[in-house]
Amino acid sequence: MRLDQSFAILWVVFTFSCIKEMNAGSCGNRLSRRKDIDHLRETLQFENDEQKSEISSLAQQVSDINDKLSTIKEDIGDMKSAMTTLKNGMSQPMLNSSEITDCGEDSSYSGVRTIKTTEGRLFSAYCEQGWTYIFKRFDGSVAFNLTWSEYKKGFGETNAEHFIGLDNLASLLKQRNYEIRIDLATWPETNENPSTRYAEYSDFKVADESDKYRLTIGGYRGTARDSMARHNDTEFTTYDRDNDKLKNASCAKKYKGAWWYTECHDSNLFGLYSPQPKCSGFGECMTWRHWPGKLLPNKDNYWYSFKKASMKIYRK
Ligand SMILES: *[C@@H]1O[C@H](CO)[C@@H](O)[C@H](O)[C@H]1NC(C)=O
Ligand SMILES: *[C@@H]1O[C@H](CO)[C@@H](O)[C@H](O)[C@H]1NC(C)=O
Ligand SMILES: *[C@@H]1O[C@H](CO)[C@@H](O)[C@H](O)[C@H]1NC(C)=O
Numbered sequence: 001m002r003l004d005q006s007f008a009i010l011w012v013v014f015t016f017s018c019i020k021e022m023n024a025g026s027c028g029n030r031l032s033r034r035k036d037i038d039h040l041r042e043t044l045q046f047e048n049d050e051q052k053s054e055i056s057s058l059a060q061q062v063s064d065i066n067d068k069l070s071t072i073k074e075d076i077g078d079m080k081s082a083m084t085t086l087k088n089g090m091s092q093p094m095l096n097s098s099e100i101t102d103c104g105e106d107s108s109y110s111g112v113r114t115i116k117t118t119e120g121r122l123f124s125a126y127c128e129q130g131w132t133y134i135f136k137r138f139d140g141s142v143a144f145n146l147t148w149s150e151y152k153k154g155f156g157e158t159n160a161e162h163f164i165g166l167d168n169l170a171s172l173l174k175q176r177n178y179e180i181r182i183d184l185a186t187w188p189e190t191n192e193n194p195s196t197r198y199a200e201y202s203d204f205k206v207a208d209e210s211d212k213y214r215l216t217i218g219g220y221r222g223t224a225r226d227s228m229a230r231h232n233d234t235e236f237t238t239y240d241r242d243n244d245k246l247k248n249a250s251c252a253k254k255y256k257g258a259w260w261y262t263e264c265h266d267s268n269l270f271g272l273y274s275p276q277p278k279c280s281g282f283g284e285c286m287t288w289r290h291w292p293g294k295l296l297p298n299k300d301n302y303w304y305s306f307k308k309a310s311m312k313i314y315r316k
């Protein structure tokens with residue numbers, strides 16, 4: 001633009017002097033000089049065009065660099081936020097929302113959940129509206145006349161018949177105070193009304209293996225009457241680990257189960273599962289002796305085997 005203006009000025013000056021000196025006959029000379037100027041102009045114009053394209057190429061490069069800089073800036077921003085996330089993650093323990101310390105942590109849920117107790121034991125449990133199941137029996141698909149090590153670990157299918165395991169139970173109960181509820185259901189042919197009853201205990205503790213899973217139970221309320229009081233402050237017994245109070249025999253062997261036996265039992269909920277109301281042997285099945293009334297005509301309730309039994313705990 002400035003170059004064009006200077007040529008215009010030059011051109012005007014030249015033309016003016018040529019016209020002015022025309023009479024003196026020196027314009028021809030001037031005209032040859034005009035050709036030189038035209039040539040110069042062309043040369044300069046060419047150089048100008050070259051500079052222009054160079055400038056625009058430079059401008060393009062600057063713009064490219066700017067783009068790259070903003071990409072780098074974005075990357076740095078991403079890295080900064082990743083560092084922050086990492087830092088926060090390291091300053092607090094890893095949270096896993098799918099793990100809970102007991103079913104009371106998500107009382108709207110029913111089904112199998114992974115439990116991780118505060119001391120770090122990991123196992124699965126069956127949850128029902130805030131209740132954590134300790135065992136469940138309803139069809140006899142799982143045998144309960146098992147060994148000490150099986151009771152220690154737990155067995156069965158968590159979403160079907162199962163026992164949670166004594167180590168897991170002790171670990172759960174250490175976390176806070178729980179109440180326990182035992183639910184029982186009779187066989188339809190027994191014609192009991194009601195056919196289901198329950199026993200709740202406000203005190204419930206199970207010690208570690210070092211104290212042979214000693215049971216503390218008390219504070220009964222319910223409808224099934226208390227068949228656990230006799231078992232307060234007793235150690236756990238299986239057919240291969242005799243901790244009962246019977247001097248010359250094993251209650252577990254005698255009554256085909258495992259339990260917190262004394263000189264045997266008022267309840268034997270880990271006894272044999274009978275496919276019918278009457279047990280094949282005295283006190284050998286899923287027994288609850290103090291159920292109100294007689295469950296079998298002219299027979300002690302020791303001869304009765306319930307259709308369903310379960311035990312579950314709830315936060316106090
Ligand atoms: C969360 O816990 C569940 C169950 O233990 C496990 O399968 C899953 O991998 C865990 N998730 C993370 C992110 O740790
Ligand atoms: C457990 O009970 C079942 C069914 O009565 C029986 O077949 C099995 O032999 C028993 N097992 C033990 C170890 O007593
Ligand atoms: C259960 O046994 C413990 C320990 O001996 C005792 O302190 C508690 O009072 C007993 N509970 C009941 C209800 O008898």
Ligand SMILES: *[C@@H]1O[C@H](CO)[C@@H](O)[C@H](O)[C@H]1NC(C)=O
Nearest residue numbers: 245246247248249250263264
């Ligand atoms: C074991 O004790 C029972 C009573 O609980 C008794 O009937 C039986 O005779 C005793 N057996 C021996 C070998 O002492």
